Amino acid sequence: MHVKYKSLILVGAVAVVTATLSGWSSFTTNKHIIEVAKYNELTRVATLIQNDLQEQANKAAARASMVATLPSIVEAFRAQDREQLVKRLVPTFLIQRDKFGIREGQFHVAPAISYLRIYDVTAGHGEDLSSFREMVLATNRKQEAQKGVEIGRRGLSIRGVDLVKDDKGPIGSFEVGLSFTPVLDNIKKNTGFDAGVFANAQLMADVATLVPKPDNERLVGAYQNVEATNWKAVRPMVSADLLDAKDIVKDLKTIDGGDYGLVAVPLLDFKGTRIGAIVATKNFENYKSMQTSALVRAIAFSALQAIILMGVMLVLINVFFIHPLNAAAAAVSTKKET
Amino acid sequence: MMRLKSFRRFLASALMAVCALLTIGLVSAQETNAQMPSTASLPLRVGVAVGVNSVGRINEQLGTYEALIDVRYRWRDVSLKFNPVSVGGDRQEFIGEALTAKLKNIWSPRLTIANQVGNPARVEGVLFIYADGLVEHTQRIKAVFETKYRFGAFPFDTQALGVRILSTRFTANQIDLIQDQADINVSGFKDDISLNGWNAGGIEFQASTSRGLTGDYYPEMEAKAYLSRLPFALLFSSLVPFILIMLVPTIMLLYVKADIAPRMTLWGASILALIALNFTFSVRYPFLGPDSLFQQLISIGFGYQLLMIFLTVTLMNPLVADRVLSKPVQHHLIEFLRWAVPLLFLGLIATSVILTSFA
Numbered sequence: 116m117h118v119k120y121k122s123l124i125l126v127g128a129v130a131v132v133t134a135t136l137s138g139w140s141s142f143t144t145n146k147h148i149i150e151v152a153k154y155n156e157l158t159r160v161a162t163l164i165q166n167d168l169q170e171q172a173n174k175a176a177a178r179a180s181m182v183a184t185l186p187s188i189v190e191a192f193r194a195q196d197r198e199q200l201v202k203r204l205v206p207t208f209l210i211q212r213d214k215f216g217i218r219e220g221q222f223h224v225a226p227a228i229s230y231l232r233i234y235d236v237t238a239g240h241g242e243d244l245s246s247f248r249e250m251v252l253a254t255n256r257k258q259e260a261q262k263g264v265e266i267g268r269r270g271l272s273i274r275g276v277d278l279v280k281d282d283k284g285p286i287g288s289f290e291v292g293l294s295f296t297p298v299l300d301n302i303k304k305n306t307g308f309d310a311g312v313f314a315n316a317q318l319m320a321d322v323a324t325l326v327p328k329p330d331n332e333r334l335v336g337a338y339q340n341v342e343a344t345n346w347k348a349v350r351p352m353v354s355a356d357l358l359d360a361k362d363i364v365k366d367l368k369t370i371d372g373g374d375y376g377l378v379a380v381p382l383l384d385f386k387g388t389r390i391g392a393i394v395a396t397k398n399f400e401n402y403k404s405m406q407t408s409a410l411v412r413a414i415a416f417s418a419l420q421a422i423i424l425m426g427v428m429l430v431l432i433n434v435f436f437i438h439p440l441n442a443a444a445a446a447v448s449t450k451k452e453t
Numbered sequence: 454m455m456r457l458k459s460f461r462r463f464l465a466s467a468l469m470a471v472c473a474l475l476t477i478g479l480v481s482a483q484e485t486n487a488q489m490p491s492t493a494s495l496p497l498r499v500g501v502a503v504g505v506n507s508v509g510r511i512n513e514q515l516g517t518y519e520a521l522i523d524v525r526y527r528w529r530d531v532s533l534k535f536n537p538v539s540v541g542g543d544r545q546e547f548i549g550e551a552l553t554a555k556l557k558n559i560w561s562p563r564l565t566i567a568n569q570v571g572n573p574a575r576v577e578g579v580l581f582i583y584a585d586g587l588v589e590h591t592q593r594i595k596a597v598f599e600t601k602y603r604f605g606a607f608p609f610d611t612q613a614l615g616v617r618i619l620s621t622r623f624t625a626n627q628i629d630l631i632q633d634q635a636d637i638n639v640s641g642f643k644d645d646i647s648l649n650g651w652n653a654g655g656i657e658f659q660a661s662t663s664r665g666l667t668g669d670y671y672p673e674m675e676a677k678a679y680l681s682r683l684p685f686a687l688l689f690s691s692l693v694p695f696i697l698i699m700l701v702p703t704i705m706l707l708y709v710k711a712d713i714a715p716r717m718t719l720w721g722a723s724i725l726a727l728i729a730l731n732f733t734f735s736v737r738y739p740f741l742g743p744d745s746l747f748q749q750l751i752s753i754g755f756g757y758q759l760l761m762i763f764l765t766v767t768l769m770n771p772l773v774a775d776r777v778l779s780k781p782v783q784h785h786l787i788e789f790l791r792w793a794v795p796l797l798f799l800g801l802i803a804t805s806v807i808l809t810s811f812a
């Protein structure tokens with residue numbers, strides 16, 4: 116092969132390899148930064164969900180404690196005067212329901228016998244809840260307040276249960292249950308993630324007898340969707356495996372060509388048993404665009420680098436080596452001919 | 454003549470007075486003394502849904518669009534509960550005059566579309582009252598709306614057609630604008646909508662509050678229906694003349710033996726053509742900013758012309774080149790530039806286009 120072409124191939128290969136390495140290094144650095152940003156965003160959402168759940172549980176506990184320590188309520192409960200309890204609490208709790216997402220308020224007597232449901236004052240007097248309301252059992256057994264998530268007759272709620280007692284001793288307990296709507300709305304408002312709460316469907320069917328059965332469309336594997344900010348956005352993201360996961364899941368999914376970030380936070384009851392999950396999802400197209408832009412930039416700069424490097428080396432090799440060699444060879448052949 | 458003028462003035466004043474009276478009449482007809490639903494705790498939740506039935510002219514320059522939209526407000530007023538058996542159904546419907554009359558007698562959130570330009574071309578409405586006290590008021594409005602377009606990614610841009618719903622009468626302590634799943638389900642573009650040059654996307658709602666003159670905060674909600682522009686026709690019609698403007702002088706410079714004078718003449722013509730193309734872009738897309746793709750192309754073009762003119766008067770001009778560079782260096786440099794310059798130029802254009810598409 117002619118020296119010129121050999122040098123061209125060699126120079127071309129060196130230029131392309133160095134440019135590719137440089138471009139690849141630049142792209143992987145950018146990609147890593149973008150992956151870390153995605154991961155951080157998902158971590159932030161998971162933390163927000165956990166903090167919001169904790170905050171809601173605290174709110175429920177605070178309200179339960181306030182009611183459980185009101186002297187008039189303690190007196191009425193000691194006197195087993197349901198009418199007084201209804202008269203004093205129902206108007207307030209209706210406002211609390213409409214404005215602040217409170218969905219349950221209930222008095223119990225030990226071990227876990229329903230005494231009065233604030234939102235259904237005639238229902239379930241004397242109903243034994245001890246087979247499924249372990250928070251109530253624990254409150255009355257340990258004589259201390261409990262808070263957390265549990266499924267009751269009115270479904271899945273974030274609950275606070277406090278002991279009602281006077282000088283004569285414990286009377287029973289009072290419970291406040293909050294809906295997940297504020298948690299989901301907070302996630303949507305603060306992060307732009309659409310979110311949904313899922314609960315074990317069998318547990319819901321067995322325990323939550325006062326709520327209507329869910330539509331089939333809201334069932335995913337062994338779980339049912341209880342609430343969602345936008346079910347249309349959440350549904351394509353969830354699978355039975357995701358809802359079954361034991362730890363927090365941070366994942367990326369591609370659906371219909373679009374990239375989505377996905378977080379699933381296991382929902383544990385107050386004892387730590389897994390009873391469902393909160394799933395949050397958001398379109399991550401902006402990250403995909405950033406990544407593609409980084410790739411295009413890396414390719415463009417590599418190509419520029421390769422072309423300039425190749426050009427400079429070719430000109431130098433041709434001018435300083437090949438051209439003098441050709442000139443010398445031509446001179447020798449001319450001499451031979453003469 | 455004077456009499457005619459004064460008669461015209463009289464007619465105009467009379468017409469204005471009649472219009473004013475009619476307006477007052479219409480407004481007072483819509484006014485109601487009905488109180489907010491008394492049993493509801495405040496703020497009363499009002500569900501907002503916005504459906505887009507069709508989109509007419511999108512005027513990027515003025516920042517407006519014409520559309521036929523359905524706006525639905527839902528709230529609960531337990532004082533309107535009724536017995537379905539006695540009424541003969543679980544829903545009462547009111548349209549036309551019955552709607553106006555009913556709205557006069559019941560409480561409604563009196564929401565305004567804040568970004569509507571002028572009077573709507575058409576307004577129709579329907580009011581449903583359900584047996585459980587749920588009230589649904591739907592308005593079908595054909596009007597021109599203001600919106601804020603963003604052209605950073607033009608012609609690969611996605612635009613949000615906004616509908617800004619504002620409460621001017623009830624504060625954020627009195628009503629809360631929300632969406633539940635039922636509102637989300639009926640919001641967005643109609644399924645079979647067809648838009649020339651655009652693809653219909655999703656819809657998003659953003660709730661906020663604005664501070665009134667009294668210092669009170671009023672709730673507002675902006676629905677943003679997203680449209681993605683179909684870029685290829687625009688891109689083709691812009692790139693082809695641009696590349697053609699550069700093609701002929703480039704061929705004359707790098708691949709054809711010619712003197713400096715005809716080459717410079719061609720570059721002069723190319724500069725004028727690029728100025729004309731820039732003017733055409735400015736007239737056709739007056740809304741584009743200096744960072745738009747088309748302005749980037751024009752800048753690349755002028756930069757390319759500058760480089761090529763420099764090469765024409767130096768490396769390709771024997772009078773200069775022979776003094777500075779030896780013949781072999783000139784030869785190999787020109788050999789290199791023949792493939793490298795067009796490649797870099799096209800690469801730069803491709804990179805700009807692709808980066809803009811992901812902006």
